[in-house]
Amino acid sequence: GDSVTQMEGPVTLSEEAFLTINCTYTATGYPSLFWYVQYPGEGLQLLLKATKADDKGSNKGFEATYRKETTSFHLEKGSVQVSDSAVYFCALSFNQPRKLIFGAGTRLAVHP
C-alpha cells in the first residue's frame, strides 16, 4: 500500500547549521506531497507542499522538491534557528482529498 518513510530522529543541530530531513514514499500513481510541522504542545500545521513532479515547495526558509525518479521529498533549510525545534512530518495524498498518509515524524532539536 501507499506509505511514507522518514529518517529517524532526533536530529540535533547547532544554530545556523544546514538541515536535511529525508522523506521517501511508496505510492501507485503520483500523489501530492506535504511537510507538516508540530511545535511543542500544539497540533500539526502545514509547512509546504508540492503537487507534481519537479515542483518545489517553500515556506519560512524551508524547501522541498518533488523528485519522481527517486520518489523523494527531502526537507532542507540553509540556516536553522532555535525556533525551528519541532517534529516534522512528511505526508502524501492523492486527489481523493479525504486522507493524508503521514510518516512517523522526525524530531529536530536546534541548540544555540
Next chain:
Amino acid sequence: NAGVTQTPKFQVLKTGQSMTLQCAQDMNHEYMSWYRQDPGMGLRLIHYSVGAGITDQGEVPNGYNVSRSTTEDFPLRLLSAAPSQTSVYFCASKTDRVGNEKLFFGSGTQLSVL
C-alpha cells in the same frame, strides 16, 4: 479566531470506561477527521466526515464511534476503553474542495488508559 478546539487536553481512564473527546471548529469546514498519534507510527486516521450526517471509517476505526450532527462539532466516542487506546488524539478540519489538503489541527488530547 479559535480554529479547531479540542477538549479535554488530558484524560486518564480505567479499562472499560467510556468517554467522549470533543472537537469543534468555527471555520465552516465541511471535512473533519480524527487521528491518533503513536510513537514511531506517525498519525493514523480513525474516522472522518465530509458534512453533517455523513461519516466514514479511516485506517484504525475499531473501538471508536463518531457522529456529525452539526457542521461545527465532531465528537469521538470510546465505548469501552482499552490500554491499546492510550495515545494522543488530534482533530483536524479543512474545506472539502478537491485538491485542498491543508488540514487545520487542534492542539490534541493526551489519553491514558490504565
